[in-house]
Amino acid sequence: MGLSRRGFFHTLGVVGGGTLASATCARASSAGPQRDHSNDMGVLVDVTKCIGCRRCEYACQEAAGFDPPDIESFEDKSVFDEQRRPVARSHTVINRYSRPDGSGPVYNKFNCLHCLDPACASACLVSAFTKNDTGPVVYDPSRCMGCRYCMVACPFEIPTYDYDYPLTPQVRKCNLCAHRVPSEQELPACVKICPAEVMTYGRRGDLLELAHERIANNPDVYIDHIYGEHEAGGTSWMWISNVPFEEIGFHKVDSKAPPRRTEAIQHGVFKNFLPPLMWYGLLGAAMWLTRPEKNDESKEGDQHAEVQS
């Protein structure tokens, strides 16, 4: 097989054009995490107020369309013997923690934190997870391939999966009731049902102010930390507490949003598609320069570089 010099450079040019074109598209779709999030809707949880009635679990299951059992059955306290996690049929759970000094239990609520720069959305290769302009991180099952990379990526281990559905499994998590809170006047189901007013629904900026105020006014009650203010780059759900967060099931999470790690690397490697193109060019040049000169054994004429496959 021979190939002519002209063909060689011609094809190189065609490739160049093609990759550049796709580079523009790839750049257009890159995430914009750095917008101002103080107007996003979010929730402030005050764990000191929670009485562990689990009505929010009931309301959440109902809002998600899962036909929960009787609300009375949620008064069963034996579930607190274990530390539970959100599951595909229940996107929020309340867990009970006892304090070292034995002074009464503390209850904590777990659900998607609706990160400002969500790792799940950065992970998803088909944009099935996106962050709404109003705050919620929502999921579109019709795009999803079911690779579960979003579950690997979430720094709070929130998304769950329909492992028992053979054909139409979905990734399941709280969507901040995005499907049923069209106006800011409505409340997410868990916020609405809570009899102890544990949760405040509002703009993130206002919630932060409120949280700081509460901590400042009651320094002997609250620890000086708003979980979610900076964790993983900040989240729309935030928590204040009278016990350190590590004691009520939260992990220390770096303030740098995980996507900033990978996207910095990826966008470096693909910067305007130049690095891959240069790599292509370099290899092409190497191929050209090391081609065997007038190979005796080659039956090709001398204006042909020999490529044998």
Add this chain to the structure above:
Amino acid sequence: MSAHHHPPQPMNQKLITPGVLVLLILTGIGVCFAIWRFIFGIGSITNLDNQHPWGIWIAIDVATGVALAAGGFTTAALAHIFHREHYHAVVRPALLTAMLGYTFVGLGLMIDLGRFYNIWHPIVPAMWSGHSVLFEVGLCVMCYLTVLYIEFLPIVCERLEKEERWPRVRVFCMKLNGLVGRIMFFFIIAGVVLSCLHQSSLGNLMVLAPSKMHDLWDTPILSLLFLLSAFAVGFPMVIVESMVASRSFKLKPEMHILSPLAKFVPVLLGIYLGFKVGDLAVRDKLSLIGEGSPQATMFVVEMVFGVIAPFIMLLFARVRKSPTGLFIAALMIVLGVALNRINVFLVAFQPLYPQKTYFPSIGEVAVTVGLISLLIFCYRVIVNYFPVISHPGQARAT
């Protein structure tokens, strides 16, 4: 110029041997479990849960599969881009492995993906997400698989050109072969570029989950380490395969090609080793090696048996020239890189709220073993009927 002296020929041996029967039985068992998965869901045959979304189907079928297919682009680069003609004889077997390897990565994914019928979604521009590491991996793998099929075309054409029974097909294949040959250099370079891109990005996947990764593997240069280990494992994989193939077709191992090829390995493996140790040193995590955790043990096994020992062995010409020594050293590297991928995707991955520990189920193992068996069977069928292996000792078919 061994390629000229011994053009690749179909092996033309008996297809069904006891070994092949075993492969077919294992494949059958895997297929049964796979059918079960499509009827009753992933949860019914795997030990995956919300804390362990990825198991061996990703760590072995996909991540290890991609790594061990690296022989395809490394030999293509060596023989075609840097024109080391001496090595032409190993290019086709390596190409076949890569082509089958990536095809089976796709098959494995089809079983693991919850909505497998959406596997084509990444090519829809409306769904593109250029910030997703997995998007880059997915798109590169799809492109590369296409490139591999094109690179394989000449082999198919050569075979059909000789087919007396179908004159039309012969003419068509001759034309197609000529055409493809003229633009092949384009695909060869593209294949190398695409390989470098996704081999490295595969490592970047886990960089997105720092809070769940054990510190021994949680490094921002994981993608570089993946790329360097892919470079390092390419030739050893070719060596292992070539020797296994020679043995199974009762031919002498091609030491005159494999020994010189092994000379490159300590260099590539040494660079990988340097970066691996340097990374730990820079991140100040060297002391973790002695922490005694299961993770630390796996790390030591990976490094000592998969990298350091074969690195030292291959420094000696005596080992490189001895079929047994070379085979053992190359196999250690292959297993070492496989263990590295398993370590990164499974062992290092520590859920924040573990309910149980993950260990692959019988179903998961059966499917993985079935896929590998089917791959080996396909390899055997193809080298038997298509001109892939060039060997001085083989029977010439005319």
